[in-house]
Amino acid sequence: MDFAINVNGKTYSIDVDGDTPLLWVLRDVLGLTGTKFGCGMALCGACTVHIDGEATRSCITSVDSIGQSAVTTIEAVGETPSGKAIQKAWLDREVVQCGYCQSGQIMSASALLASNPHPTDADIDDAMSGNICRCGTYVRIREAIKLAAQSTAKGG
Numbered sequence: 001m002d003f004a005i006n007v008n009g010k011t012y013s014i015d016v017d018g019d020t021p022l023l024w025v026l027r028d029v030l031g032l033t034g035t036k037f038g039c040g041m042a043l044c045g046a047c048t049v050h051i052d053g054e055a056t057r058s059c060i061t062s063v064d065s066i067g068q069s070a071v072t073t074i075e076a077v078g079e080t081p082s083g084k085a086i087q088k089a090w091l092d093r094e095v096v097q098c099g100y101c102q103s104g105q106i107m108s109a110s111a112l113l114a115s116n117p118h119p120t121d122a123d124i125d126d127a128m129s130g131n132i133c134r135c136g137t138y139v140r141i142r143e144a145i146k147l148a149a150q151s152t153a154k155g156g
């Protein structure tokens with residue numbers, strides 16, 4: 001079946017079954033491999049993308065459910081104000097260890113910051129609780145989100 005989907009500001013025509021998970025369309029059809037497969041069951045957050053700005057697990061999102069909504073992936077989130085601030089803070093705080101979970105972490109964190117520029121610890125825990133990191137980078141993730149919130153408050 002033919003679908004037109006909007007990913008990172010471009011419209012792509014794709015020919016896949018409607019129940020194909022968005023994750024596989026991104027990775028296998030569009031070649032956007034920054035979004036990772038972890039569990040395939042909405043349990044780990046590795047596959048997180050934004051759909052109309054909302055953090056969404058692409059492994060359980062069928063391509064026919066997206067319609068004309070705007071999909072943003074890790075490849076383009078740095079072009080948004082919150083994504084840019086989060087990526088800079090990630091580097092400043094040296095968050096990344098093995099890296100596998102980190103695209104999903106950054107997508108969840110940037111969606112949080114876009115909707116809530118001054119998140120409390122509880123807000124951060126709530127937004128990030130579904131993103132698992134086997135390397136245990138949680139403390140640095142929280143610090144980096146706070147740093148990004150400060151930098152956006154200063155207009156940086």
Ligand code: FES
Pocket residue numbers: 036037038039040041042043044045046047048057058059060
């Ligand atoms: S791969 Fe989607 S939540 Fe784990």
Ligand code: FES
Pocket residue numbers: 096097098099100101102132133134135136137
């Ligand atoms: S940095 Fe290794 S799983 Fe998170």
